[in-house]
Amino acid sequence: MIRRRCRERPDATRSYDPDDRREILFGARSVQKKMSTAIRSCLLALMMLPSTLPAISFAQVGKPMNIVVLFADDWRHDTLGCAGNPVVKTPNLDALAREGVRFTHNYVTTSICGVSRATLFTGQWMSRHGNKAFKAFDTPWSETYPGLLKENGYYVGHVGKWHNGTFPADRFDFARSYSGTHWMKQKDGTEIHVTQRNENDAMDFLRTRPSEKPFCLTLAFFATHAEDGNPKQYLPQPQSMSLYENILVPVPKTSTEEYFKRLPPFIANEKNEGRNRWHWRFDTPERYQDYMKNYYRLASEVDATCGRVIEELKSQGLYDNTLVLFTTDNGYFHAEHGLADKWYPHQESIRVPLIVHDPRMKQEKAGQVMDQMTLNADLAPTILSAANISAPVRMQGRDFAPLYQGKASTPWRSEYFYEHATIKNIEFIPSSEALVRKDWKYFYWPDFKVEQLFDLKNDPLEENDLASNNAFSATLLEMRNRFAELKAAAK
Numbered sequence: 001m002i003r004r005r006c007r008e009r010p011d012a013t014r015s016y017d018p019d020d021r022r023e024i025l026f027g028a029r030s031v032q033k034k035m036s037t038a039i040r041s042c043l044l045a046l047m048m049l050p051s052t053l054p055a056i057s058f059a060q061v062g063k064p065m066n067i068v069v070l071f072a073d074d075w076r077h078d079t080l081g082c083a084g085n086p087v088v089k090t091p092n093l094d095a096l097a098r099e100g101v102r103f104t105h106n107y108v109t110t111s112i113c114g115v116s117r118a119t120l121f122t123g124q125w126m127s128r129h130g131n132k133a134f135k136a137f138d139t140p141w142s143e144t145y146p147g148l149l150k151e152n153g154y155y156v157g158h159v160g161k162w163h164n165g166t167f168p169a170d171r172f173d174f175a176r177s178y179s180g181t182h183w184m185k186q187k188d189g190t191e192i193h194v195t196q197r198n199e200n201d202a203m204d205f206l207r208t209r210p211s212e213k214p215f216c217l218t219l220a221f222f223a224t225h226a227e228d229g230n231p232k233q234y235l236p237q238p239q240s241m242s243l244y245e246n247i248l249v250p251v252p253k254t255s256t257e258e259y260f261k262r263l264p265p266f267i268a269n270e271k272n273e274g275r276n277r278w279h280w281r282f283d284t285p286e287r288y289q290d291y292m293k294n295y296y297r298l299a300s301e302v303d304a305t306c307g308r309v310i311e312e313l314k315s316q317g318l319y320d321n322t323l324v325l326f327t328t329d330n331g332y333f334h335a336e337h338g339l340a341d342k343w344y345p346h347q348e349s350i351r352v353p354l355i356v357h358d359p360r361m362k363q364e365k366a367g368q369v370m371d372q373m374t375l376n377a378d379l380a381p382t383i384l385s386a387a388n389i390s391a392p393v394r395m396q397g398r399d400f401a402p403l404y405q406g407k408a409s410t411p412w413r414s415e416y417f418y419e420h421a422t423i424k425n426i427e428f429i430p431s432s433e434a435l436v437r438k439d440w441k442y443f444y445w446p447d448f449k450v451e452q453l454f455d456l457k458n459d460p461l462e463e464n465d466l467a468s469n470n471a472f473s474a475t476l477l478e479m480r481n482r483f484a485e486l487k488a489a490a491k
């Protein structure tokens with residue numbers, strides 16, 4: 001019998017602290033983990049006995065859930081039909097949300113590909129996992145969700161983008177990693193779109209996996225990330241080009257020159273990479289329409305592939321025993337504040353989708369839309385919990401499954417610490433930090449020692465910086481102090 005894990009938390013009655021002091025539970029959890037590993041080892045040994053003996057499967061001893069992580073790139077919280085986007089069509093992800101749950105206030109702790117992916121695998125803030133851009137994280141592999149699942153008998157695969165140094169193919173049972181271009185040459189000389197290749201590889205994983213083992217597949221799309229060196233930026237597949245043809249993509253209110261000038265001067269200048277990319281994609285009305293439509297076409301292609309992967313799970317009879325997560329690595333400016341891409345602590349950059357289909361959820365809960373503040377750091381502990389594996393003590397996120405399992409009284413965070421390092425130099429992409437709440441946000445720009453304060457309840461588009469307004473000096477002081485506490489605890 002695979003044990004249920006203890007999720008008692010020392011900080012359960014207070015607002016969230018990134019350093020959740022799990023260390024005090026280290027001794028007890030270590031013993032639990034050793035027992036768990038021993039039980040699973042015995043089980044695997046039994047399963048490897050000659051076939052003349054009665055077969056013993058995971059299913060007969062508790063049927064561990066399979067896990068599929070559908071992980072898109074540069075795709076913000078409202079790039080979903082079900083989130084009210086007036087243009088993009090995502091019927092398959094909308095259906096997943098109807099069958100599961102969608103979180104509306106899901107955020108990343110750092111809004112850039114490599115760092116956010118390190119947080120996905122480790123459940124840790126950048127300050128702890130140590131990848132400040134695109135290098136390998138410092139956290140031991142044995143403390144990541146792929147590492148722990150493999151150690152506990154799962155068949156573990158990674159398909160697509162990696163972006164954390166050299167791809168550690170030998171750590172996985174099934175490993176196919178590539179990214180960077182939308183079209184790639186195949187051995188026979190023909191070209192394949194990266195999303196189609198992602199889909200083919202995911203199908204290979206699902207159709208060739210050993211049937212007796214539970215599995216975990218991370219399907220890390222490259223779309224909707226731009227092809228950086230290509231002037232076209234977004235290169236969808238030919239069959240998508242008729243989508244959105246006769247639609248006018250709404251232009252954001254804050255995309256004007258006036259709003260660009262409201263940014264701090266070290267951002268509101270032409271040397272800033274966010275502004276540079278805005279010129280690539282958005283600096284004329286025609287360009288805005290063309291580039292946004294191709295971006296949305298890439299999104300719809302990812303949606304279609306997600307639909308086919310889910311269909312494959314259903315056709316193999318696996319869907320009712322598979323945790324399916326859809327999320328993305330960072331948000332994206334669609335010209336808001338006169339910017340493109342991500343990095344900074346604004347809402348467009350830090351909020352990302354989160355859709356969960358969890359067979360443990362009661363049928364009557366299907367289609368819930370939840371507004372608790374969830375984070376990318378929560379994904380690894382949620383995945384491990386679903387597999388009945390204890391989260392390592394250094395993992396900082398929390399299992400969010402109790403939120404949709406009807407445990408309404410589950411105490412939950414109401415704020416978090418955001419961080420992003422300087423990339424290249426302080427003119428290109430300066431570092432930024434924040435204390436994020438649903439109703440207020442405190443920004444800190446460490447390279448320039450500048451603070452900003454936004455009343456999100458009354459100013460959801462972050463139009464008016466209140467940091468120098470004396471009427472809000474008490475709020476500024478309180479948030480500055482709390483920010484310092486959470487920043488120290490994130491290490």
Ligand SMILES: [Ca+2]
Nearest residue numbers: 073074113329
């Ligand atoms: Ca990204």
